[in-house]
Amino acid sequence: MTTTVTAGVLEVPDARLHYEVRGAGPTLVLVGAPMDATAFAPIADLMSRDFRVVTTDPRGIRRSRLTDPDQDSTPELRADDLSRLLTHLDAGPAAVFGSSGGAVTALALVQAHPEQVHTLIAHEPPVEEMLEDRDRRHANTEDVIATYLSGDVLGAWQKFFTYAGIELPEGALEYMFGRERDAQSVADERYWFAHELRGTDRFRPDIAALRASGARLIVGIGAESTGQSCDLTSRALAAELGIEPTIFPGDHTGFADDPDGFAPRLRAVLSGE
Template sequence: MNNTLVVPEAELYYEVRGSGPLVVLIGAPMDADSFAPLADLLAGDYTVLTADPRGVKRSKLDPGGTSRPAQRADDLARLIRHVDAGSAVVLGSSGGAVSVLALAQGYPEVVRAVIAHEPPLDRLVADGDELLAKSEKLMADYLAGDVVGAWQQFFKLANLPVPDEVVEAMFSGERDPQQVAAEHFWFDHEMRETITWMPEVQKLAEAHVIVGIGTESVGQLCERTSSALAEQLGVEPTRFPGGHTGFADQPGPFAEALCAQLVEVGFHPGAQRA
């Protein structure tokens, strides 16, 4: 089922598949399509909710609006209540991991657990100020028109092994206008709000938070930020197949790992809503 929900300053596009306990898959800036293969694999045993974050692709944003983690958390809480399939286990990846942490802090009543997969919380690491300064530069370069240069800086900062010539091929020439619009929104309205967000550790310690890291993310920035979060929460990170986008690159193995976590928190396949 595809539908929309009006929320403060935005109209959210969302999709619902399957039946059973509610599982939410969310990203930022990734849209619902990025999670479709994983959602399809889960839908035989669970009700699966995916959505485009506010301002991205099919989710409209009022003029002048922005996308802060607290807003995205409120959006998720409203979607979960609207779908009315009980409390949810919510997996967020990248910026979506920051969204679900904010959800656990502000709306614990709507979640059974949250899985924060590689949240880019730069302020949690020792060189956070330096990282944020470099991010400010690449955001400014992107918005000034140096798209390829900004992405090259981004991948180097994240320690993602993408050669410059590959980045140039990916982000130059004719491109999907909708994808370009979502990308511009990320650099202009989402990225800064996401990477500068600071968790309230005491509130998160009272929630069921699973910190996920990709098995192929060793040495990358998001492994560092995720490990720092796990240390502050006093939990051991859970390794998921693949790297930063393992949910999309390896949906089958990722689904198996995710299902194991769902059972761990009491979400058994095909069970009645809680």
């Protein structure tokens, strides 16, 4: 089945936000950071059979250009962008699935604009502020950023995956980041390290505001993420919210690695099963 994709650009403060809409029905927003709309396209196509699916390139990434390319990206700014987009599309209240940094964006959205979200699925948010060893973890993030900005790209990625508790197959790091890559991918990577990673990792959810939002709150964890950093942060967040984590197929990027396997679980969770 061919999926019709309608792309648009929304002017937001200091940026032009690229977005895409698929399907019809209740609105489902798929949010990443730094993952862009392209990374969500396969699962967006699948979910568009039942939902009006909205995806975006977060500010500073790919087609969402900034007025000032050196402006930092914070969860609050990205949440404001999403709020403006939902208003522009007359799409709220919506269900929002955010993964990784996108889950942090979604948490910030619910805190600031609870009227626009009826269901939040925060899939593996890296909310390191929830952990007792937050200071050590923040120091690790600073080490990763400094290593990247020194020009040691492979060294930065190696540290990132080590600190995150993610084991890569032998040779995978060099395959992913050691080969010649297109200029846009490199630019997005640099923006993430230099202007996005720090603000995302240091975001502290407002538990009282989340509880008072009225939204159905779900914290998702990949079945294969046990022991990884985002497994720990997600479990800490769920505990603070007084809910049990919801398990999804795969690991941190299960929705992108196996969208056919992930979509049925996402549908079931959205329907309350």
